[in-house]
Structures are given as C-alpha cells and as structure tokens.
Amino acid sequence: PHPGTRDQFQEELVIRPLHSGDIYASFQFRTLWDTDFLQERQKKVSHYRLFPKSLGQVLSKFSVRELHISFTQGFWRTMQWGQPFIPSPPGAELWVWFHHTVSDVDGNWKELTNVLSGIFCASLNFIDMTNTVQPSASFKPLGLGNATDHRFLRYATLPREIVCTENLTPWKKLLPCGSKAGLAVLMKSEKLFHSSFHSQAVHIRPICQDEQCTSKAWELRQTLNVVFDHYTSGQGKKEWSLFKMFSRTLTEACPLASSSKVYVDITDNPELFELSPATHLLSRAVVLGDRRTYSVYDLTRAETFGQLRSFNLLLRWKGDNMLRPLLHAERYVAGFGLQTGEIHTVIYNNHPYRAFPVLLMDSVPWYLQLYVHTLTVTSKSRDNKPSYIHYQPAKDRHRPHLLEMLIQLPPHSMTEVTVQFERALLKWTEYTPDPNHGFYVGSSVVSALVPSMVAMSTNFTQDQPLFSSFVPVKEESSYFVRVYTEPLLVNLPTPDFSMPYNVICLTCTVVAVGYGSFYNLLTRTFQVDEPSPPLAKRLANFIRRIRGVPLLA
Amino acid sequence: MSNDFLQMHLKAVMSCLVIFLYKVHTTKAGQFFSSGHTNNWAVLVCTSRFWFNYRHVANTLSVYRSVKRLGIPDSHIVLMLADDMACNYRNPRPATVFSHKNMELNVYGDDVEVDYRGYEVTVENFLRVLTGRLPPSTPRSKRLLSDDRSNILIYLTGHGGNGFLKFQDSEEISNMELADAFEQMWQKRRYNELLFIIDTCQGASMYERFYSPNLMALASSQVGEDSLSHQPDLAIGVHLMDKYTFYLLEFLEEVHPASQANMNDLFKVCPQSQCVSTPGHRTDLFQRDPGSVLITDFFGSVRKVEITKDTINLTSPVEPPIQRSGSGDIQIESLTYVDQLPVAEIIHQKPKQKDWHPPDGFILGLWTLILLVFFQTYGIKHLKHIF
Numbered sequence: 026p027h028p029g030t031r032d033q034f035q036e037e038l039v040i041r042p043l044h045s046g047d048i049y050a051s052f053q054f055r056t057l058w059d060t061d062f063l064q065e066r067q068k069k070v071s072h073y074r075l076f077p078k079s080l081g082q083v084l085s086k087f088s089v090r091e092l093h094i095s096f097t098q099g100f101w102r103t104m105q106w107g108q109p110f111i112p113s114p115p116g117a118e119l120w121v122w123f124h125h126t127v128s129d130v131d132g133n134w135k136e137l138t139n140v141l142s143g144i145f146c147a148s149l150n151f152i153d154m155t156n157t158v159q160p161s162a163s164f165k166p167l168g169l170g171n172a173t174d175h176r177f178l179r180y181a182t183l184p185r186e187i188v189c190t191e192n193l194t195p196w197k198k199l200l201p202c203g204s205k206a207g208l209a210v211l212m213k214s215e216k217l218f219h220s221s222f223h224s225q226a227v228h229i230r231p232i233c234q235d236e237q238c239t240s241k242a243w244e245l246r247q248t249l250n251v252v253f254d255h256y257t258s259g260q261g262k263k264e265w266s267l268f269k270m271f272s273r274t275l276t277e278a279c280p281l282a283s284s285s286k287v288y289v290d291i292t293d294n295p296e297l298f299e300l301s302p303a304t305h306l307l308s309r310a311v312v313l314g315d316r317r318t319y320s321v322y323d324l325t326r327a328e329t330f331g332q333l334r335s336f337n338l339l340l341r342w343k344g345d346n347m348l349r350p351l352l353h354a355e356r357y358v359a360g361f362g363l364q365t366g367e368i369h370t371v372i373y374n375n376h377p378y379r380a381f382p383v384l385l386m387d388s389v390p391w392y393l394q395l396y397v398h399t400l401t402v403t404s405k406s407r408d409n410k411p412s413y414i415h416y417q418p419a420k421d422r423h424r425p426h427l428l429e430m431l432i433q434l435p436p437h438s439m440t441e442v443t444v445q446f447e448r449a450l451l452k453w454t455e456y457t458p459d460p461n462h463g464f465y466v467g468s469s470v471v472s473a474l475v476p477s478m479v480a481m482s483t484n485f486t487q488d489q490p491l492f493s494s495f496v497p498v499k500e501e502s503s504y505f506v507r508v509y510t511e512p513l514l515v516n517l518p519t520p521d522f523s524m525p526y527n528v529i530c531l532t533c534t535v536v537a538v539g540y541g542s543f544y545n546l547l548t549r550t551f552q553v554d555e556p557s558p559p560l561a562k563r564l565a566n567f568i569r570r571i572r573g574v575p576l577l578a
Numbered sequence: 579m580s581n582d583f584l585q586m587h588l589k590a591v592m593s594c595l596v597i598f599l600y601k602v603h604t605t606k607a608g609q610f611f612s613s614g615h616t617n618n619w620a621v622l623v624c625t626s627r628f629w630f631n632y633r634h635v636a637n638t639l640s641v642y643r644s645v646k647r648l649g650i651p652d653s654h655i656v657l658m659l660a661d662d663m664a665c666n667y668r669n670p671r672p673a674t675v676f677s678h679k680n681m682e683l684n685v686y687g688d689d690v691e692v693d694y695r696g697y698e699v700t701v702e703n704f705l706r707v708l709t710g711r712l713p714p715s716t717p718r719s720k721r722l723l724s725d726d727r728s729n730i731l732i733y734l735t736g737h738g739g740n741g742f743l744k745f746q747d748s749e750e751i752s753n754m755e756l757a758d759a760f761e762q763m764w765q766k767r768r769y770n771e772l773l774f775i776i777d778t779c780q781g782a783s784m785y786e787r788f789y790s791p792n793l794m795a796l797a798s799s800q801v802g803e804d805s806l807s808h809q810p811d812l813a814i815g816v817h818l819m820d821k822y823t824f825y826l827l828e829f830l831e832e833v834h835p836a837s838q839a840n841m842n843d844l845f846k847v848c849p850q851s852q853c854v855s856t857p858g859h860r861t862d863l864f865q866r867d868p869g870s871v872l873i874t875d876f877f878g879s880v881r882k883v884e885i886t887k888d889t890i891n892l893t894s895p896v897e898p899p900i901q902r903s904g905s906g907d908i909q910i911e912s913l914t915y916v917d918q919l920p921v922a923e924i925i926h927q928k929p930k931q932k933d934w935h936p937p938d939g940f941i942l943g944l945w946t947l948i949l950l951v952f953f954q955t956y957g958i959k960h961l962k963h964i965f
Contacts, residue, residue, distance in 0.1 A: 098665065136715045143717020146691050148698050162924045169913045189665035190673050191692040214688060218665055218673040238912040382921050412925045431924055457697055458627055458746040474919045497915035505918040522748070 031059035031234075031242075032075045034201050034282045036208045037491045039319075041290040042298050042340055043252070045105050046263035047221065050270060051250045052208055053110075053491040054200055058243040059234065075281060076245060077199040079144050080229065084243070087133045087140075088124040090177070091166050094141065095119075095226035096188040098218070099252075100511055103353045108313050110492045111248050113224045114468035114509035116184035117147060122166050123177040134179045146191045152181040155391065156467075158427040161415045163386040163472050167496065168230030169241055182388070184465035184512035188223060190214040196225050199247060200279075207279025207324075208287075211271040212249065222252040228495075246495070263342035275336040278324035285324040288490060289338065292317045299341045302331075312493040314351075314477030314504045319490075351376050352383070354471045356510035363448060363518045366393075370442040370469055370510060374434035376476060381503070382412075382433050383473040385442065389426040389466055391419035392449040392517060399445040402430070405438050421449070448517050456519065466513040474503040615729040615770045618879045619722060620645045623658040623704060625736030625745045632675070632816040633807050635663045637735045637777055637823040639685040640677050644830040645731065649879035656707055656722055658694035660736075660746050670813060677819045677827060679811040693720050701751045708732075709762045726767035731775070731876045735823065738778030740801055741786075757787040764790040771864070773876040777822045779804040782858040793863045794871075796844065798822035799855035806854050821853045835878050841868035 034056050041049040058076040073081055083089065095113040121137065123130050134157065142149035161175050193214055197204040204212055217223055226248045234242040253270050255263055268274055278285035288308065289300060306321040322329050322336065330336050353373040360366035372383060389395055397416055402409045413431035417424070434440055480501045496505050558566070558577075566576045622645070624638035642657055664675050664686045675686040694703060706712050707722050724730055736743055742750040763769055774795040776784050781797030788795065798805040798820070807817035808824045819827075825848040833839055845859050845868070861868050872878075917923075937945070 139715040140717055143693075143719045146693065146695075146719070148696055151697070162927065165916050165918050165920075167915075167918075169915060171914065171916065173916055185696075187662045187665055187696070189662055190686060190688065191690050191695070194689045194691055214673040215671075215684075219671075233913065238914070241913065382919070384919060384924070412921075413927065431921065458748040472919055474921075496918065499915070499917050 031057070033057040034075050034279070035284045035491060036279055036282050037284075037286050037288065038208050038211075039110065039288045039290070039490075039492050040338065040340075042265070042293070042342070043106050044297070046255045046342055047106070047252055048255075048265045048270065048340070049106060049109075049250070049252045051110050051492060052212075052248065054209070054247040055491055056201065056245040056247075057232075058245065060243065075201045076243065080199065080227075080245065083137065083140055083144070084229065087137045088127045089121055089137070089229070090124045090170065090231070091122040091168050092229040093118075093120050093167075093226070094145070095224060096145070096147065096186065096192050097222075097224040098188040099220070099222035099224075101222055101224075101252075101509070103350050103508065106252060107350055108352075108506060108508075109224075109250055110312070111224075111226060111228075111250060111495060112507045112509055113226055113250070114182060114184070114470070115512050116182060116465070116467070117149065117186035118180075118182045119149065119152065120164050120178065120180040123179075125172055125174065125177060127177065130177055130179065138181075145195050147186060149183070149186075151183060154423060156183070156388075156425055157181040158388045158417075158425060160386055160427065160429060162413065162429055162431070163384050163470060166230070167228070168232055168244070169238075170231070180388070182467035184467050188225065189218065193217070193225065196227070196247065196249075199227070199245075201281045202279035206277055207282060207285055208275065209279070211267070211273050211275065213272055216270065216272050217249075217251055220251050221254040222250065224248075224250045246491070264340065266339045267337045275324060276330065276334060282325070286490070287322040287324065287336075287338070288319040288492070289322075289340075290317055291320050298343055301339045308490065310490055310493045311477075311479050311481050313506065314475060314479060314481070316479045349375055351475050352471070352473055352506060352508055354469070354508050354510045356469055356513065358513050358515060359443075360445075363516060365445065365447050366515070367443055367445050368393075368395075368466075368513070372432070372434060372440045372442075372471060374436060374438050374440070376436050378436050379476045380434055380436050381474060381476055382431055383471050385428075385430050385432060386470045386472070387426070387428040388469075389419070389428070389446070390464070391421050391423070391425055392451060392464070393426075393446045393466065393515060394419070394449055395426050395428075395444050395446045397428075397444065400428075400442070401444075402432060402440065402442050404435050404440040409433070409435075409440060448515070450518055453520060453522070456522075460517070460519045463514040463516045466515060468509040468512050471508040471510070473506055473508070475506050477502060477504050614727075614880075615875065616727040616880055617654065617724070618650050618729050618731070618876070619654050619656075619724045620650055620731040620733070621656045621658075621707065621722060622731075622733045623699065623735070625660055625699060625734065625743060627661040627746045629661075629663070629666060629668050630816050631661070631736075632663050632814070633819050634735045635659055635661065636675050636677050636685060636819045638733065639675050639687075639690070640819070640823060640827040641733045641775075641830075642690070643685050643687060644827065644833075645877055648830075648833065648874060648877050649835050650877075651879070652689075652691045653719065654879070655691075656694070656720070657690075657692050658699045658704065658707075659692050660696070660699040662695065668815075676811070676814070677824065679809060679813075679818060681811075691719070697746075699746060701745050701749050701755075704745075704751070705755065705759050708759045708768075710766065710768060722768075724768050727770050728768070729876055730769045730772045732772065733775045733777075734784075735777040735820070738776070738780060738784065740780045740783045743776070743778055743784060753784045753787045756784060757789060760788060760793060761790045764792070771866075771871075771875070775826075777805060777820055781805065782860075785860050788860070788863060791863055792865060793860075794841070794868070795860040797858045798848070798853065800858050803855040822848050822855070822857060825852055830873075830877065833873050833877065835874060837872075837874060839873045841871045841873070844873060 036054045039051045043049055056075050095118050097113045097115050100115050101109055101112065119138065119141070121134065123133060127133055135153065138149045138152040158180050159175060159178060160180055164178060164180055165173055193212065197209060197212060200209050202209060204210060228246040228248070230244055231241040232244045234240045253265070291300060300320065304320050304322060306323065308319045308321050310317060310319065324336070351374070353375065354371065356368065356370045358366050359369055370385065370387070372385070374381070402411060409432060411430040411432045415429040417427040419426040432440060481498045481504055483498050483501060498504065562577060569576055622638050622642050624634045626634040638657070638659060642655065645655060646652070663669060664673050673686065674684045677683050677685050710722060712721055734743060738744060741753045744750050760772065769792070771792045774785060774793060777798040780799060780801050780803065782800045785795035785797060806821050808819045808821045810817045829847045848857055850856050
C-alpha cells in the first residue's frame, strides 16, 4: 500500500460457535475512502483505487449521505443463536439518508432503487411509493453528522426478494481483491446457500477519518453473515472446520488489505468445544454488552498458514448450554377467514430487574386496512401506554401504514401489541401471477438500548476489530441493538381469474340462443310453399305450356 | 417548340437521375447485406413459474452457459428468468441447477447475472427490451443496447401453443406481436442479423408471421406437435431439461470459439428419432446462405485483438498526500456521531410541519358544487364580491 494515499482495506472473519451445535460465520470487509466530495466545492472524483466505482458514482450522483442495503435468506432465530453482529430482516431491506441539499428526495429515491437493482441483479425496482415509508424516530444515521431531519430518510423492504448466486456475484465484484484472494475465496455459493441463514449487506456511511475527528472519510462495509446448521449439512457429530463449512481453506491474505484476521469466539472454551490449531494471540472485546474472548489468527503473517501453506480451523463440540437473550420479538397473524384478522407483536424483556425503552416500527401495506382504534399495548396483562406514537395512515395504492411507538418494557415481562385489520379486495390486474401464495408484510423493527452487563468503551480507535465497531457507542451502560420480527404471509381474497372467459362464453351463448331465437320468432314471415310435383306431371305441364293449354293442378 | 424541348430535356434529366439513384441504392443495399457484424448480443428468456417448470430454467441457463463460454460477456446478455429454481426451498442442492440427472454439469454456475427475475419477466418488459423503449431510469444491465451491426440471439422457452407463448401462467405473447416487435427493431436498425430459437410446444407457429429481413428462426416442434422433456430426476423430483435443448447443449459443448460449424449443422440437431417432435427452421428471410453462416456468428462474440510488440511503461500513480485545507488556521470543531435512540428527544418531538398541498379531487369538487349552488340561487351579481 502506498504511503501517499490514505485508502484502506481491512477484512475479517469472526466464527462464533453457537450453543445448539450450529456455527455462525460473519465476514466483514471494510474499505475506507479518503475523500469528501459532498463539500461545497464539488470536486469531481475520477480516480478510484480501492472503493468500487459503481458505488462511488451512485453516491455522488444522488447526494447520498448513508446507504444500507441487505439481502437475507432465512430468519435469525434469536432464542437459539443470540444476537447477530449486524441484524437484517428476511428479504431485501434498503434505507438511505440523503444529503440536506437534495430538493426532490422522492425522485432521487426512485432512480436510486433502479440503479441499485441493476448493480445487485435484484428486483429493487419494485420499491415505489406503496412500500416506502419515512420513519420519524427509527433509523437514525449510523455515520457522522448532527442534522437529523427525517424528511431525508427513506426506508423500504421487500420481504419476497430471494437471494441467490446472482446477487452474490456482483457483491463479490465490489471487493478490491474480488473473490481471488483473501477471505473472499471462501465464498462458494454452493455451500453458502446451503445454510439456515444467509445475509449479505452493504453499508456506506461517513466516519471519522482520525482520532481527532475533524474530517470525514467514506466507509464501505460489506458484511456476509451465515449460519451453518449441522442438521441440514447432514453430519451427525457436532464438528466443524473451515473446509466443511466453505469447501475451501485459506491460502493467503488479500495483498491490498492492511489487516486480514480470523477471530474465533473462545469464551465458552474449553467447556463447550475444543479448537485447533491453538494460538496464543488473544483479544478481548466488549460486543453486544458482553465481554468475549477471541482467538486471533493474523493472515498477513506467513506462519499462520503453517507448512502446508493452507489454513484450516477445526472445532469439536463437547457439551450443551442454554442461552437467554435479553431482548427478543416475534409477530404473527391471528384470526380466521379472509375478511378480518389481527396482528400480534410480542416483545420479551428477559432482564431480571432493569426496564428499558424500545422503539417499535411497523410498516403495513395498504391492502391490510388497520383499525388504529383497536390498538392495544399490554405488559403483564396491564395496559402500557407508549410515551410516543407516530401513526401515518395508508392511502390506497399510494402509501403504506406507518406506526412507530416508544414503549417502556417492564423487567422480566412480555409485552403484546395487537391491532385489528381488514383485508381489501385488489383490482384484478394488481394480483401477482401466483396470488394463492399470499402477500408478504415486512418485518417489524424493534430498536432498543439494552442495559449492558459490562461497561462499553466509547473511544473510537482504528485498531478495534470490525465486528465491535459497527454501531457508535455513546454511553457506557447500554448498547444499541435492532431486532427484526418475522415477516407475515397473509392471504387476500383471490378471485377466480378464469371468470372473464366464463362470462364471455355464457353471455355469448345466452345472446345467441336466447335472443337469437326470440328475434327469429318475431321477424320471421311464413310463406306457403307447394311441394314440387312429380316428374310426369312436370313434363305434362311443360307440353301443355307449349300448346297454350291450361296447366294441371 | 421551346416548351417541348424543355419538357424533353427535363424528362431526360429525370430519367438519368432515376437510373443514377437506383444504381446508388442497389450498391448501398448490396454493401449493407454482405457486411459483417461488429458485436453480439443475446436475449435469453424463461417464461415459466413454479417448481415443476424447473426444466425451462435449466434450458435457458444451458444456453446462457454456452453463450458465455463462447465469448459473449455478461454486459451483452439480457437474461430473464421468471422464477428462482436454484435457491428455491424445494431444491435439495441449493445454488445449483442441473441439466442431467448425473448431476455433473451445474448450469447455474458460480458467476451468473440474472437481469430480469421473478415478477419482472412480463410480456411488456420483454417487448420493451427488444424495442428499446424503456423508462429512462432503467439501469444499463437491463437494456439491449444493440446497433445496426449487432447480431442478436433470442432464445425463448416455456409453455406455448399454436400462435402464442405463455408468460408466467397469466399472460401470453402472440406470434403477431413478436413479428411486429422484430419489425420495429428492423426499422430502428437495432440488429444486423437475428437468430430466433424457441423451445415450446408447437414452437414453429411463433415464427410463421415474421416479415422483417435478416431473420433466421429455429423451433423445437411443428404446429400440432408437443415438445417433450428429457428425463426426470428422482432426487430433485422434476424433469430436468427439454429434449431439444438437451441435444442443443450437447451440440454446443463441442463448439469452441474458433469453430467453423455452420447453421446447417444446427438445423440437424435433434432429429425426430431423438426428439420425437420434428424441429423446424425458417431461412427465407435471411439474406445469406445458411451454410455460410457460422455458429459463432450468433453464439460467440467478435473480439478485436491488436497485437503490439512495443513495451509500455506503466507509471505508478502515487498521489501526494491531500493537504487538508486550513487545518491549522481555522478552528474546526470535531464531528460527532448521532445518538441512536435519544429517548428524551423522541418523546418531546414536535409534529412535523407537513407541506401544504392544494386541495384536490373530492374536496375541490365539493367546494365547486357548493359555490355553483350558491351562485345559482343568489345570482351572478354576487360574484363582484369576490373579483
């Protein structure tokens, strides 16, 4: 790396063995781009070194301040797996903060979604006004800045979106080393998609360039979280290695990376599992309110690879242990029939004595018409009045519902939010080609400041591992976490699409048979027609006509 | 007399002009049709949804694979898949699509780029891609940016009938629409030569109505015949590929970028003994003789290679470190991160001032009605109170 430029690339892989025998692998690739083209002098950038050009052009053209996009397959099971490092809802999620100089935010949003759909090979062009919301308190910017006018924020989610190799290919192309060197060689789609949970995301935000924090730099974080299930992988014993997970081993670090590390969470070692090859390099980090110990393998050093010039980890499980996450949410639809229903959102606070506030954001499509007068929030079977409610009703075919509430969760309790809805009848052209599958409702977002058992550090240092420096920490006693609920699948009353054809056939038959015969009956005149006489008589008449004699009867 | 002379002169001049123009026209046209192409494009469409139509996706992906292998880059391929089979929850081998039950060849591959997927594959989008009439915000990868020297390969597969092809089980495209789309492409000079391959039941009916020049068409079955699928796989549970495309893939696997195989070999792919249906082709609109048209004219790509023997020195782009303007003189305050959940701020948040919009629709109509009734009852002279 040249000393002149201040661009930087770091890559990291964190492996966290989970209590159920599954294994959670989280890749993070961070590219720091030392330029600030949103200043007033508007210097045009033409030289891209580590930062991908396609994203750089998107940022400058649409005056984007922050961009977060994620594609997820599967649902994160908080009760079995704990909290993820970077949460994401099933499907595709995109939220963008625009710069305050933008005059037409909606126009920029529409064009941005189209451009991103071309970059990531996803149908993001289905994001339009009917599924975009403007949250008023959730999704504060994760980057630098002080002005937070929510008119410049747009949030949309597509729960139906699938993730497959065609989304992974352009994602890998954004990395400086591609998938040829470094940690990205482990990303083989046949193994990555054969998992319980797969999520890839791109996060772009402005961050402090140095310790004094006087100037900004762009940070691009590409994250890939995957949970491998030992059941679906078809192995009986709980034993994992890099080769079993990814069908590859590591041979070298990315030459453009300033740091390339593999962290393995050994806090529960040696009671839970056994790790080989062992290493003396340990790192302690406070992440998600808990102090964890990690074994560090530095790939920029040649001795990590050993004599075989390939690096493979092996983990063998020994025992079982249970996990109790502090915050957990779920959502389901209650009711029967195709007319009405009820959405229940349940939030659990498992802290034994501390209460804390959560911000619940719900975005429901317009065809589920919510009755807000039936909204109830109960904790421990008593009414719990939210201290802040922001409700924006839906406009048919124009805007979805947006409901944001700040709820105080009592300690060790279950809070239930219920609201009734009625299903609308869509126009027949608005149905998808497979309407009997159902219609998706995006996940609810629960943002919370959870009290931490260990003091978090508020200092910003460049040497922090990437997985612990994603969310900026403002106070020591709590950490910010975002929990996504399940998306809902709701059946709408579906018409029989063959009815237009049936109606045309029936109408034409009725008209032809009924009206036609009636018309004939009214307008037909009858004439008496004599049957033609036999041949002999005809001949006789012919001769008589020639003779001029009167004809026979 | 002079009039007649003038008229005769005029007639002579006119006839000379006509002959001259005719000559110019024919030489230009002759030049146009014998010139080659400079770039290749491919539009590959799978029109069927649902898991049991796995074979149509496998068909399209195998043609995609061949076309990529023979040199056409992803930026020149528009791939449209109506449903996702590789990462479908029913697929026992995720991220793979196989063409044969021996599961040797994963036609989905490791670097596939699908441009239109899922609900985006509609008749309207397909015709818009062909004719180029896309909304301005469409990204480049979703456009067919061909010009008058492009050779285009169009491959369609799905369920079809006599004169139509079904898209996603909910709409159809008729052969007349397709012929008109190709005529639009011809009039806008969006192709030099076009090869159209279709693998559906009664596929030959789709190319019956073509009337634009420089079109060659192949179909997997004649009118009145069904195209059959190749073989099912008991592990995956569905039929993996259609017979015609299976033998087409087998044929194309032997073609390499420098191959001299021509269209007559392509017409012989999958005779009735293998395919059960009779594949058909149409070459009457094509200017050149099919025997002189190479397979790589459509399936491969033209590459211009310049060989140089000089060495080129690459200068190392070391930029001087960017001086932060006025870092020492002006007191810049340090920037801070935003509080993620400022509870006190949120509770005391004032409601946003919404932008004022003029009343529209119902309210406007209601007020107009009230005003009309008022002025009807009380007369026009009260209008002076307003104006």
